[in-house]
Amino acid sequence: MPLHFKSYLNKPSSYKGGKSLSEVSSDKKIYKLSSNENQFGSSPMAIEAMETSLKTLSLYPDRTDHRLCKALEQFYGSVFSADQFITTNSGVANIEMIMSGFLEEGTECIICNPAFGAYDDFARKFGATVVDVPLVGNDLHLDVDAIFGAINEHTRLIFITSPNNPTGTYIPKDQVDALMSGVPDHVVVVYDEVYFQFADADDYVRGIPYVKEGKNVIGVNSFSKAYGLAALRVGYSYSTPEIARYLRQLQRPFMINAVSMDAAIGALQDHEFISSTVESIHRERDYLYLHFDRLEIDYWKTQANFILIKPTMHIAEFEEKLFRGGIMIRDAGPFGAQDCARITIGTREANQLLIETIESILY
Ligand SMILES: Cc1ncc(COP(=O)(O)O)c(C=O)c1O
The missing domain is CATH 3.90.1150.10 (Aspartate Aminotransferase, domain 1)
Structure with missing residues (x-):
């Protein structure tokens, strides 16, 4: 009998990341x-925290990410409670965890190319069908009506990214509002905002207000970009209590290593x-x-x-x-x-x- 490789997993990854x-x-x-x-x-405050952390490398890290989630709660001015955050070993790991929670064979995931390569590649690795609703026009804007047209009963996730990789463009608030107000209840919008610190447009908006309103939205973030901690691989997302509770069940004990966790907590204070x-x-x-x-x-x-x-x-x-x-x-x-x-x-x-x-x- 041949081995039971999953057909959708048994192919090379298209998302490889940039060369080091x-x-x-x-x-x-x-x-x-x-x-x-x-x-x-x-972040110098992250480096300082890591230096202290290096003294206890023989010990396992915290079993859970509670300390980092508490630091995030504080960083977000208690808009969300600690258990609304889901931390992972990088932003891409967060994306992968979200997909593992919502995608499987027979489901669909909407992405809007040009987009971060991991969305397409990872979604296929969960056996899902990727539906591309490309950005349109010279300004590469989101085609909200086409997204609505692409949603069906199999749709589970919609990925939007603002500021977007690789275009650097953003989704103005009125377009995000239009999208969020028309997405049906069985679909989650994954709002990837890993570059949010750099955005200075007046009508730039994050995923925060939509999660506060109780919409099915997950805001994905990373310590790799503005904090300058790409080597440590720490990312997180925030969502509604219901979605966060579900995703947090996918975490492993001791998942975030001690040095990375201490660095991330230090970085959050480094305004x-x-x-x-x-x-x-x-x-x-x-x-x-x-x-x-x-x-x-x-x-x-x-x-x-x-x-x-x-x-x-x-x-x-x-x-x-x-x-x-x-x-x-x-x-x-x-x-x-x-x-x-x-x-x-x-x-x-x-x-x-x-x-x-x-x-x-x-x-
Ligand atoms: C849009 C977007 N999302 C997520 C990530 C993931 O970042 P990391 O895995 O380094 O946290 C990247 C990295 O380039 C990105 O461009």
Whole structure:
């Protein structure tokens, strides 16, 4: 008898994540602008907390995530209680946990490409059918009516992302309102807001008010981006008491390692690091806009810590030439943005080199 591999699991993953520096070789200093990491370092308060944590590595961590959830409750000004948070080993692990709670063979999951590659890949690994309702127009906005048209009795999850990866665009409040008011009761909206700290548009909205209203919404967050803790793999989500109770049953004992938990708790208090990171990103975003305009490069205005551009050169060649110049960027094709490159906003030094290199390869 052959082994009983699940057919939908028995295929290579399409979502692989960006290359790490150890995977590439170059005799030059490489600026890694390919994974939307914080180019300004990590929260000092998180590092301090980790240093203390390192002294007790022989002990198991807390059995549950209660301390981190309490810290989140405080961080959110008690808008939610501690048991409305679900912490995981990264944002992607949170997405995977949500999917394991709601998807199986015969169910459907709506995504809106261009989107974060994990949504499509992970949903298929749970045997679900992925229904793509692409973003539309030059401004890549959400097609709310088309989403309503795609919902049926098999639909379980809708993924929306604001600010969105890889486009950097956001979903204005009136569109989120329209979506949330028309989603039927059997469907959960997963609102991925891992880049929320960078958004400064007046009509940007998070998932918080909708969860407060009792809608079936899960707000997904990560410590990898603004807090600069990508290496530690900590993420969390918040939701209604009913959904959070359900998802929390999927957690394992000792799931969050002690160093990561202490770092995350420390990071939540580090308002200064977040403000200085966000300030630097906005300053450097303006610098890049200025030069992209001067060089007549097409790009989308961003609310995140990266920018999607459409260079007038084949993307593989563009990526290769930038790498030879010392800069790693990401081909956004696999995320559904053909012929586009996603570039993390760097330090001034990195951005200057980026602009000089782009200028020399395109002109
Ligand atoms: C939109 C989006 N959601 C979730 C994540 C997951 O982040 P992490 O797994 O590092 O917490 C990412 C990472 O790039 C992302 O871009």
